[in-house]
Amino acid sequence: MIKRHEYMNSPSRVVAVEVEPAVPKGDNYMSDMIRATMVVRLQSGATVKKSVIIKRVPDSAMVSKVVQENRAFYTEIDNYKDVFPAMERLMDEFGDRGDKLWCKCLDYTPYSQLVLEDLKEVGFRMADRKSGMDMDHAVLTVRSLAKFHALGYVLIERGSFDADRFLPSYMGRNEPRINDMFAGGFKVLAQLMRNAWEPKWASVADKLEVIARNLGDRLHDVIIKDGVKFKVLNHGDCWVNNIMYKYDSYTRRPISIRFVDFQGSHYNTPALDLIYMIYSSLRQDVKRDQVTELLRCYCTSLARWVRSSGHTAEGLPGVEDMEAEMRRLTIVALAMVVSIKPLMKTEGESMEKKEGTFPQRPEMYEDPEIEDILKEDIPQLLANIKL
Known part of the structure; x- marks a missing residue:
């Protein structure tokens, strides 16, 4: 039958x-x-x-070269081929019948193509990137991120796969192309501050230009060189456009989640994924008032999922540990706010990049909403950074 x-x-x-x-x-x-x-x-x-x-892989020869250098398709296919099936087996082993956090991979061609489940067919859709995540979206996201981190952590602790198979985070590699992208944002914004903002911002512009001179080294030092006590498999590009949600048909609140685009996965402190999500995707009032609560949700969920996988929760970070780790990585948050957030909020074709480049255009910073975010976030972050 x-x-x-x-x-x-x-x-x-x-x-x-x-x-x-x-x-x-x-x-x-x-x-x-x-x-x-x-x-x-x-x-x-x-x-x-x-x-x-x-x-x-994109048809453009120049972009394809960047993709190959970053092993983007190798990393993502490796996840779907080896890592995610291992996570699913771990979930089955301990009776977790909850949702998977990734879509189904139907086929792949090493290492140039993936055929994936269309999540729209099963009721998932993206949130609005311009409005940002509210608290409902943020809580579901950090809890799901904690589960993803816990699964990877337990598998690596068991020796199920080697964390060295993943490249370091692109933000910390100290490569000229990446450094130009980040430092370029600092320089363009500093010039705009002097020319178009109130006079009091001239001193902030000076600080941004000082940081831009060795920004690549600073990012490399905190991401790669500094000793990290607790490491997990990071998503690596955890912002609102790489997350899809399913909603309750009555309350319209998000009830399920799928992460997409795993081309930047790397093994490092979980604070990198959290900083990426917080400073790229949260609504400003949530970022201003609810980060401690979100870290509490994250740490509680992380411990729960690690324990449910049969592993001891000893040595896992608490809220104070995560707050300290995020302070250590303040330069990463500043780079996100200055060079990445404006690019992410730019809509449609205006976001398209020239081949092989990540241009930082002055018009990216002229949106009134972006200007308000920059004026609120930058002074707070600079207060924790030594020049």
Whole structure:
């Protein structure tokens, strides 16, 4: 009976295919994303519509070179091929019947293409990146991130896979292209502060220019060189556009989550994922008032998932530990606010980059909302940074 049911509902042939971009132009730099919608005839004779996401190396030779240098597709395919199945086995081992935190991988071509489940078909969608995450989205995200971190932590502690297979975070590699992107943002903003903001911002512009001179070294020192006591497998690019949510049909509150785009996964302090999410994606009032509560949610969830996986929770960070770790990484938060946040909030085609570059344009900083965020965040972060 089961075999017959499965046979009758299995595909017989594809009747028609339509393809379209899966994301707006300029929204994804390291890959081309295509949605293929198929009319499929089943063995039963019925026809159904199914869609998949095809993610592949960009056609541009220059961008493709950047992708290869960063091992972006190697990292993501490695996750779907080895790491996520190991996480699923760990969940099964300890009776976790909860949602997976990633989509299904249907096929892959080493190391240039992935065919992925279309999450829109199963009710997931992106939140609005311009408005930012409210507290409901933020709590669900940090709890889910804690589970992802816990699963990777337990597997690495068991020796199930080698953390050295992952490159360091792109922010800490001290590579000229990355340094130019970050330092360029500091220089462009400093010039804008002098030319268009109130006179009191001239002294802040001076500080940004001082930091820009050795920003790559500073990021490398805190991300790569400084001793980190507690490490996990980080998502690596944890911002609102790389997260999809399913919502309760009555309350409209988020109830389930899928992380996407694992091309930047790396092994390091969990504070890097948290800083990335907090300073790229939170609504300003949530970032201002609720970070301690979010860290409490994260630490509680991390301990819960580690213990439920049969591993001791001894040595896991508490809220004060995470706050101290985030203070140590203040320069990372500043780089996010100055050079990445404005780029992320830029819409559509205006976000598209020139081949092989990450240009920092003055107009990115002229949005009134971005200006308000910068004016609130930068002085607070500079207060914790030695020049």
